[in-house]
Amino acid sequence: MMTMATKKEVIDLKKTIGQGYNAFWNSRDFYRVVKGSRGSKKSKTTALNFITRIMENPWANLLVVRRFSNTLKQSTYTDLKWAIRKLKVSHLWKTNESLPELTYIPTGQKILFRGLDDPLKITSITVENGILCWCWFEEAFEIESEDKFSTVVESIRGSYEAEDFFKQITVTFNPWSEKHWLKAVFFDPKTSRKGTFARTTTFRCNEWLDKQDKDRMEDLYKTNPRRAKIVCDGEWGIADGLVYDNFEVAEFDEKELIKKGYKSITGLDFGYKADPTAMINGLVNEEEKLLYICDEHYQKGMLNSEIADMLKYKGVAKQTIIADSAEPKSIEDIKRRGVPRIKGAKKGKDSIINGVTNIQEYKIIIHPRCINFIIEINNYIWDKNNSTGKTLNKPVDDYNHLMDALRYAMEMLRRKDRMKPIDKINSLKKLGF
Known part of the structure; x- marks a missing residue:
């Protein structure tokens, strides 16, 4: 003994x-x-x-x-x-x-x-x-x-x-x-x-x-047998049929990208008890098709007041934020708490596949601090027919909270009220970057 x-x-x-x-x-x-x-x-x-x-x-x-x-x-x-x-x-x-x-x-x-x-x-x-x-x-x-x-x-x-x-x-x-x-x-x-x-x-x-x-x-x-293999059995996540495969994890200077004119985007997917509230902030160059993932938030049990405080802390509360339109009451509540430009995503027929197809045109560079985004993108795969094994034209409804937030955020490129780069630089200075 x-x-x-x-x-x-x-x-x-x-x-x-x-x-x-x-x-x-x-x-x-x-x-x-x-x-x-x-x-x-x-x-x-x-x-x-x-x-x-x-x-x-x-x-x-x-x-x-x-x-x-x-x-x-x-x-x-x-x-x-x-x-x-x-x-x-x-x-x-x-x-x-x-x-x-x-x-x-x-x-x-x-x-x-x-x-x-x-x-x-x-x-x-x-x-x-x-x-x-x-x-x-x-x-x-x-x-x-x-x-x-x-x-x-x-x-x-x-x-x-x-x-x-x-x-x-x-x-x-x-x-x-x-x-x-x-x-x-x-x-x-x-x-x-x-x-x-x-x-x-x-x-x-x-x-x-x-x-x-x-x-x-x-x-x-x-x-969810696939998730069980990772979460319960400690086995490797299998990168078969990834929705996004053109990505890498690397450090980069966010301030330099902003000075070069990259456009700031922010998306928000609501959750509460079972699912996390997921926020993603990125920088986009539409001409070169480059998408940098700069920051994230991933937390269960958040109240609207806490979400508003988080967005202020992250320095994005004054810019346009595209959120899950399934919760208009939450969007309005957060807006009244000092996040004036939060808006609902435009959902409709084929909105998921159209959003995915748009993002697939970009090379995605992920900052290493965005751990949950890295986990999700490595496990976000296309669904398959259980009988035939044929790949379907839709992703599996799993590992997708930040992936959904990213789709919402990319809608900002089609809107006129995007955040000006100088506003984002000032937000970064407040956070000590």
Whole structure:
């Protein structure tokens, strides 16, 4: 039985961790990679593992990485603090909320947090005690290129005189698309990197999920088998029959595009309990057929007042916003809350296919911060006849909230009351861009 002694009591690690991760927990392969379904406890288990390992190995320090630094505090930092409390060792750890940072008090070992939006701060990291030998990439699907990943990996170098010393890169993520570089690098036998431990986990290994959560996951196999393979089984999203296939994920300078005369567009799709409210903002060059996706919002349970506040915060409240016309009452309410140019989309016969056909003429460049848009466009596919397998002239009604918002937004190109570029630049300045 694995145990951990603290000043207060002895912790039974096996009971605390649960089932399904023994090989992962003990792996010392250089790359330790887990893709998993929602609720497969991969992040929580990884957090418990690192807190335990640092307390057992006085030479070890950990770097935690996500694509954007502003996502760290509410994800990995919170998970690691949870693990400290779960293991009942809070008296041995010092937290620093402003950085954020965690310090193991007896030895001064550190857990540091960085985002790939500031690569220079990653490559220059040093520690006072021991060596920076471990790195955890959480939600690695957000990282748009292998090169960005490799830049950080190369900073985990050096050696240490300890019999049990080892270096390791841990990668955890949800597998939304088979087109992602993670598949070839870690899961395809012919191309995967040497020294890789790779596993897929599912919600079934999480014995702490309540019955309601499990029932909801099981029900997905009946209502949406394709989504269940990704969400429940942790399998790759299959990019077969994509509605939009001319797209890429890349960083770009929004202000420079505006100065060049790109037209700003914004679309809004309403949701509430079951579906998210989805907002998309982009920049379009009609002559060159280029469409840049700059910003998004994706959230369930939003009231109209919250939607209006969000649009103001995003800096788009004064421009024309094309919203789902199925909710005219919501449109009018949001308009009265300081969003004067929100309008309903023009729906009608074949409006979906016509909107899709229009967008297909453009190359789409997506900023990496638009994670939900990336997930949707990688899973937005044409429907098929269940009997014949023949492709139908309509998309599947799934992964389409931001896709619908994009169709509405593109209607703006046919309207006269588009936002002037200088107005968009002023909005960006207010947000600190």
